[in-house]
Amino acid sequence: MDAKFDYGEKVRVIKNIRNDGTFMGSNRGALLIRRGNEGYIKGVGKFLQDQVIYQVHFMEQGCTVGCRETELSDLSSPWIDRKFERGDSVVVRQTLSSSGEVVVSVGQRGTILGLESNQKPFYYRVSFKEVDSEDVNSWVIPETVLLLAQSDPLLTGQVLTRSTQC
Numbered sequence: 001m002d003a004k005f006d007y008g009e010k011v012r013v014i015k016n017i018r019n020d021g022t023f024m025g026s027n028r029g030a031l032l033i034r035r036g037n038e039g040y041i042k043g044v045g046k047f048l049q050d051q052v053i054y055q056v057h058f059m060e061q062g063c064t065v066g067c068r069e070t071e072l073s074d075l076s077s078p079w080i081d082r083k084f085e086r087g088d089s090v091v092v093r094q095t096l097s098s099s100g101e102v103v104v105s106v107g108q109r110g111t112i113l114g115l116e117s118n119q120k121p122f123y124y125r126v127s128f129k130e131v132d133s134e135d136v137n138s139w140v141i142p143e144t145v146l147l148l149a150q151s152d153p154l155l156t157g158q159v160l161t162r163s164t165q166c
Contacts, residue, residue: 003044003052004069011056011072012038016085017065032065033058035085038075039065082122082143088112089149090126096139104128104139109149116140 005011017033019026026032033039042064043055054072057064073079084090089111096104104110110126117123122143129137 003054005041005044005054005072005074007041007044009041010038010075011041011054012036012075012077012079013056013067013071014073015071016087017067017071018087023065032063033061036079036081037061080118082115083148084112084115084122084124084143084146086112086114090146091149092141093145093147096141096145098139103137113138 013033013035016031016035019028019030019032021028023032037058037060039056039058041054042057045053045055047053052069053066054069055064056067056072089109092104092106092108092110095102095106108128110128113125113127115122116125123140124143124146125138126141126146127138
């Protein structure tokens with residue numbers, strides 16, 4: 001199993017990187033690096049003898065994070081920049097109605113379930129209510145109507161400085 005990327009190569013993260021429990025100083029599931037960010041390969045290793053893991057240093061965020069090969073791409077690969085990813089917490093910027101009935105109010109918080117269109121304008125399936133782990137109020141909503149919720153410091157402009165090495 002050969003590594004696709006080499007030491008010093010600049011790469012782009014193509015999926016949100018969340019803490020799987022191995023990143024010290026951050027809660028499990030917390031967003032570490034948002035998709036689209038670029039970093040440099042600092043080291044290459046193997047996990048369980050069948051997965052290549054790259055130590056990627058993200059200079060803007062001031063941290064080094066372990067990434068799988070499937071989470072990275074080279075900078076020459078086409079890139080579609082969209083604002084949201086599955087699992088993101090979002091807030092609605094305007095009231096949404098269906099058949100004249102309000103179904104989602106301004107400021108209501110929801111969770112991105114997935115991308116519905118893979119080209120601009122982007123539309124997302126957003127869940128606004130769960131009952132017994134079952135989605136009972138989800139809608140397909142254009143990207144222009146949504147904002148990231150202000151719960152994650154990485155999303156609100158605050159920089160987390162971590163010196164943890166993976």
